[in-house]
Amino acid sequence: MRPISMDRLKIMLVQNGVFAAMILMAALFGVLNPRFLSWQNAVTILQQVAELGVVALPVAFVVMTGQADLSVGSIATLGAVLGGLTLVGTGNAAAGVAVTLVFGLVAGALNGFLVAYLRLNSFVVTLGFLSVWGGIAMVLTNGKTLTGLPDDFKAFGTAKLVGIPVQIVVLAVVVAVAGYLLNRTAKGQEILAIGGNARAAELMGIRVQRTQMQVFIAAGVFAALAGLMLATKLAAVSPTVGSGMELKALTVVLLGGVSFAGGYGRIGGVAAGLLFVGVLNNGLVILGVSPFIQTVLVGATLVAAVLMDSSIQRFVSAAWANRGKRLAEAQRLGRERPASQQTQEVNA
Amino acid sequence: MADVNAPVGARPPAGAGRFGLRDLTVEFGATRAVNKVTLEIQPGEIVGLLGHNGAGKSTIVNVASGALAWTSGQIRIDGAPIPRGSSPRSIAELGVTVIHQEPALAGNLSVLTNLFLGRRRSGALTARRQRAQAALREVGGESIPLDVPVSTLSLGQRQLVDLARGALSGEIRVLMLDEPTAALGVAETASLHALIRSYAKKDAAVVYISHRLVDILDVCQRIVVLESGEVVLDRSAAGLSLAELSQALAPGVVHQELVGTARAEEVVRVDLPGGRIDARAGEVVGLFGMAGGEQLTVLESLFGVGPKLPTWLDGQPHTPKRPGDALRRGIFMVPPDRDRDGLLADFSGKTNVMLPWLRGSKSAWWFDRRTGASIYQNSREVLNVQGPGGEVPVTTFSGGNRQKHLLARWMFPAKPRLLLLGQPTQGVDVGAKVDIVRAVRLLAADGVCVLVASSENDEIASMCDRAYVLRDGRVAPVERGPEMATALLDALLQLSGPSGDRPRPVETN
Secondary structure, eight states: OOOOOHHHHHHHHHHTHHHHHHHHHHHHHHHHOGGGGSHHHHHHHHHHHHHHHHHHHHHHHHHHTTOOOOOHHHHHHHHHHHHHHHHHHHOOHHHHHHHHHHHHHHHHHHHHIIIIISOOOHHHHHHHHHHHHHHHHHHHHTTOOBOOOOHHHHHHHHOEETTEEHHHHHHHHHHHHHHHHHHHSHHHHHHHHHHHOHHHHHHTTOOHHHHHHHHHHHHHHHHHHHHHHHHHHHTSBOTTTTTTHHHHHHHHHHHTTOOTTSSOOOHHHHHHHHHHHHHHHHHHHHTTOOHHHHHHHHHHHHHHHHHHHHHHHHHHHHHHHHHHHHHHHHHHTTOOOOHHHHHHHHHO | OOOTTOOTTSOOOTTOOSEEEEEEEEEETTEEEEEEEEEEEOTTOEEEEEOOTTSSHHHHHHHHTTSSOOSEEEEEETTEEOOTTOOHHHHHHTTEEEEESSOOOOTTSBHHHHHHTTOSOOOOHHHHHHHHHHHHHHTTOTTSOSSSBGGGSOHHHHHHHHHHHHHHTSOOOEEEEESTTTTOOHHHHHHHHHHHHHHHHTTOEEEEEOSOHHHHHHHOSEEEEEETTEEEEEEEOTTOOHHHHHHHTOTTOOOOOOOOOOOSSEEEEEEETBEEEEEETTOEEEEEOSTTOHHHHHHHHHHTSSOOOOEEETTEEOOOSSHHHHHHTTEEEEOSOIIIIIOOTTSBHHHHHHHHHHTTSGGGSOOOTTTTHHHHHHHHHHHTOOSSOTTSBGGGSOHHHHHHHHHHHHHSSSOOSEEEEESTTTTOOHHHHHHHHHHHHHHHHTTOEEEEEESOHHHHHHHOSEEEEEETTEEEEEEOOTTHHHHHHHHHHHHTOTTOOOOOOOOOO
């Protein structure tokens, strides 16, 4: 095994703090109510956060490029409403899904175009569309819940794949693809590069604006898909189905250690952030805590996440600088480094 | 030496400096920007502080004015040490005034408001106006109206407002000027110099930073040269000629013999209003001009990011719309500001080198720790990169080794046809300079055409087969020779005006 220095260990610990907090919280809930720690409840938690995860992971990429997307909640809502209206009108499930995804693509492209090419502030643009799409959903449904969805469509909401609820399968696929994209492809590194130093990225030949557009489109498409997933699960389309989703997604992303300034993020962190929110919500329900308190805690979690974001960045860069300084000092003094540490430098 | 423990404000013992640095060290992460600098400046003395970019000049000014924290050592005024962590305001109240090239004023607010910004106990409005007028009169700016927004003033006037802010704090005991004349005209420079002399007469210690040697020789009595954060020369300016000074500025530059490797084929040609630039394969050609001047515009234009100039590549018109177009044709550019425009701070050393090359290779859809490891390792050997392994953030490396990473990105993973280097050895230590020059010549010997843009004549002279001097669209060729560095300066002076006027700043857009 590769020897690990203290600095590296500290960095790993801090980066996985959310995961550790989630485990601690789950243990606490388990002590308070043993029912919490059942296999069935674990599945329930994953099922509950699946749509949120499908929304949050693409949003994580948007944040990594140094932008924000607040419109995803309403894209989910209107996507579900448009899909639902098509389904009720035509009875054709494929047509419904297609309409939803096309809407997600158009809404994401609109965000991307305004932010990347017209250089508008992403916060303002997406805040605007949060209102626009949410309002249109209300107008189209007259504020009423759509029912009468085709049965085969509703069946999807309770479907299982080799015994695993389909929502969890979708979530797993999205997490895996996101992890692969970020860690193993040029595109993922380019996305981080844009968030870290857009000018340098451009001078490397990276198509900054095009990539920015792509991440917004991905956020739009997956948000719309998540809206549809919620509709199948609930067997109805409410015109508020995705409301609040944008803030929850941002909470998850920031909890996951993605830098709000862009340029840094890990999919494992975002997944841990998602589980944290899932465990918190589920645990409070099982303990019978008032739903109003849940809202309070989600908000407090967001503040804690931003606080952690800044302190993690400070801590990690301080730890690296420390390490660099010691190595530089060692070189200055021409001191022989211990053999174990040398192997590590070579491997590092 | 003054008594270290003397309280602030006490009269200095005879012979003590007005402004002193004692073993001053400033570190940014792993980089030592200022390394044990000791300097004593007497009342009434004007000291010219010189050195290449990154030598630590501005860091010293920023530390002494409270804008940055120092790591160890002492800063003393009249023998009394400034406590570490002093705020800029409390240092200003000790009589330290700093004039920057671009004064840090709130442009949308009036002159009067700016004069009293951040100041406590400002007093009644009428009293304030009187004090403001008195302060402006003291600095020779009585013609500046108090109620117009600062943004409507000329640069020279804004510097006077900045200086008047210092005068309002009381006696100016230490006056520091950081490139004050870089964008000033002849008349404004002359009046600023007169003002500096008048403060020196009033026993202020003056630190004058400039790249313009003419200005340094005009006003300074003593010359201190910094190199990589250390004082390498400290002598009287009396009897120093321009040529000697420019020689002294480059103590570390190694003028090695270059072996010409130029081939017949012309790779690149650029038409400027006042002349033509061309370069052949295997040739290293310098573009010399004022700091921030058009030599960089030429590079950017060839790379597809700057204003469009008429350029030819291999005899064909070359009109890149974006960097990607240039990259496809084998034109790679190393931007002059490595940390702002080049490197990705949070990325590992290896990823910084390999990232532009992942796309289009089989690694675009699957790369891991091994991807590019051998290319990275080889380039580290060629450039003699020192430091930790390739998987730690590039910021962990020192300045020279960061620069080598940026160069490695564009020199080794793919062979360039035309390599554009912006100030490639700026702010790196002597050893790294030698390594970089060697690697560039190696590439040239392999048939690569290299253009080096720089505002430092020694940088050009240390690696180029020949050079062009650029100024206001005019072009003058300079051949390689033993006196190339001086020839470059002379040519720049000649381009500056028919009457041999001293260099005027280039308008950069």
